Amino acid sequence: MSDVLNVPHIVKDSAEPGEQRTRRAFLIAAGAAGLAYTAALAYPIYRYLASPQEMEASATAVTEVTLKDAQKLLAGSVLMFKFGSSPAMLIHHQDGRWIALTAVCTHLGCTVQYESAADRIHCGCHGGVYNPYTGANVSGPPPKPLKLFKVAVGDAGVNVSRA
Ligand code: FES
Numbered sequence: 001m002s003d004v005l006n007v008p009h010i011v012k013d014s015a016e017p018g019e020q021r022t023r024r025a026f027l028i029a030a031g032a033a034g035l036a037y038t039a040a041l042a043y044p045i046y047r048y049l050a051s052p053q054e055m056e057a058s059a060t061a062v063t064e065v066t067l068k069d070a071q072k073l074l075a076g077s078v079l080m081f082k083f084g085s086s087p088a089m090l091i092h093h094q095d096g097r098w099i100a101l102t103a104v105c106t107h108l109g110c111t112v113q114y115e116s117a118a119d120r121i122h123c124g125c126h127g128g129v130y131n132p133y134t135g136a137n138v139s140g141p142p143p144k145p146l147k148l149f150k151v152a153v154g155d156a157g158v159n160v161s162r163a
Helices: 017-061
Strands: 064-068 077-083 086-092 098-102 113-115 120-122 137-139 148-153 157-162
Touching: 064 077, 086 157, 098 157
Parallel strands: none
Antiparallel strands: 064 157, 077 086, 086 098, 098 148, 113 120, 148 157
């Protein structure tokens, strides 16, 4: 038989009250610094991943643009302009037709140029070629056509809107 008495065992914390506060403050500060460090690393990644959606949202936010005095554009000429945040072009063809298209290449996003002598839209980055009347991708690496906009020519300017 054991005659051991079950006396409650009291464990005394060796840390002094002021020392405990210092340790707690250190742990809180270390946790806050860890959170700040994680946020600093995560935010650029979030921006990188979210930017295509934000770019698309801002690109579609603008639905029309009025180009003052653009009705004076000579036949065979082009006017580059910004449609929202993206470059676009207004072409006044020799046959009198007005065509507006996005000027962003569907391959890797370079800005395309209208070449009136060759009557084509050309991308200098990899040699993509588009039809200047329909925006169709004719040759080279572009996988899709350029987007066409609606054009309304008035006395004060040319209104370009999403089709
Ligand atoms: S970006 Fe235009 S052809 Fe490659």
